[in-house]
Amino acid sequence: MIRSPILDRLSRRRGEWLAFAAVAATVLGLTAWLAGEVGRSRAAEALRAQAAGSATLNVAVLRAELEKQRALPYVLSQDPDVQAALAGHEPVRIAALNAKLETLVRGTRTAVIYLIDASGTAIVSSNWREPTSFVGSNYRFRPYFTGAVTDGAAEHFALGTVSKRPGLYISRRIGEPNALLGVVVVKVEFDQVEADWGQSGAAVYVADPRGIVLLTSEPDWRFLAEAPIAPGDAGAIRASLQFGNAPLTPLPLRPRDAGTAGADFAALPDGSLQLASESAVPSTPWRLHLLLPADDALAAGARTARIAALGGAGSVLALAGLLLHRRQRSRTRAAEAVEARAELERRVEARTRDLSAANAQLTREIDERQRIEAKLQVARDELAQANRLATLGQVTAGLAHEVNQPVAAIRSYADNAVAFLDRGDHAAVRDNLATVAGLTERIGAITGTLRGFSRKATGETGPLALVEALDGALMLVGTRARRLGVALDADRPEPGLAVIANRVRLEQVLVNLLQNALDALEERPEPAIRIGLAATPMEAILTVADNGPGIAPEVLAALFTPFLTTKPRGVGLGLVISKDIVDEFGGHLAADNAPGGGACFTLTLRRAP
Incomplete structure (x- = not known):
């Protein structure tokens, strides 16, 4: 039987399209799988960067709270009232000191402040009015008492034996070991820090060297352990009453490998995937752990990568299919090739x-x-x-x-x-x-x-003798400086020192800086402004420094932002305009607080050839 050439062509075309479909399906499948893995890996890296930033911020918040409270025991150990109360046990002094510590607690936002005499008995406490008052309780067995007596200072995290609230006990010895007067103790509770962690959307906890959770944004995790604790060790910990009757059972976390995303993932009991990040807490033996929800981020990363990859692969396959189709058509009918070229020309013309x-x-x-x-x-x-x-x-x-x-x-x-x-x-x-x-x-x-x-000003810049602009600015502000009694000391530039600037606009910058300095020095004792000059082969550097109150950190961070001002009638544009002018000169204007106090503005200009 003789087959028709048309049937042969149709059969060959059908076979080519089936092979193309098989190859396309394989390519798309592999592309989707590889793109998903790459997307998850990239999303995991982004999560790690986010977790590292969040952990750094949380550590900074915790450390700031610790450093703020650590100074209080030292200050109280030097207080004459504290030393007198421990030395004499006089009821009048003790009553006055109870009231003083009660007021101090409200001002410092600590939990409790109390004094322990040499026998280990609390004789003064900020909670002396409350039913859970520490007065009369003996704390000689507590590590923060024995540590302070031996080493002069100690820190110990534990559950309160009376209040049943966890906190960090910071203690300091009063007197020498051979002439001990007593120990002052400040208990710090971290409720606000934990509440702030809870607002971040991530699970945060702090563990001691044994892996026991001390602080956490998840209340049910407190006093759980990162790993099982040996029964003997757990019994000894309970006997110390450090954590009360806490079971010290393991945290409800299990390690989980997220594939190509990495192995630093854990799963909660509900199966949700969490990125685990760990950071040391400086000045403590603690470590802060942060668990960032990862399921949605990894899925979104994989989905985005797949869409992009499939879009690219689909475009390539579409182009390949188009080429196959055109090849078949050119092989079937020469006229279709002519029509295709005409269509292509039409599209090119439209494009x-x-x-x-x-x-x-x-x-x-x-x-x-x-x-x-x-x-x-x-x-x-x-x-x-x-x-x-x-x-x-x-x-x-x-x-x-x-x-x-x-x-x-x-x-x-x-x-x-x-x-x-x-x-x-x-x-x-x-x-x-x-x-x-x-x-x-x-x-x-x-x-x-x-x-x-x-x-x-014309806006034109060129070589300008720096002394001319400086003399003009000093003449304009000199009268006000003398009226305010400000000592105005300036390094005088050499006549040959020229910079790339415009005189009128440079004078405006210098007058703005000097006027701001004079505003800051009003009603200040012994006001003074110092204009320094330094020159390099490429630059001239002017500094305008005063001995005023300086610039607040929050203002300094956004000093050159429009409409930011600390003056009652200011509009916050002088420094912005000055910085724009100096930038147009090819220079730089910066501000900082001088080490000895006061503000210091640094004006850097290009020297003229």
């Missing part, structure tokens, strides 16, 4: 039109952006000019006094010249007129500085 339209739209958007940037530059220049005029208004009143002085002197010298002229003393007249000329030059210098500072 070209689209690209041309997109290019025209992009050109219009670029032109519009350039117009907006030009308007923005004008607005910035006008804002800088407004700031400059506002600053000028602050200094004009003081400079008016500077002008009035030479004007009054001119009047006096002119009257004297008339008298000398009547007497025929021409030499004296000549001297007086020379002095008058010098005073007019002084007035001209002052008004010239004001005119220059009030001009709208």
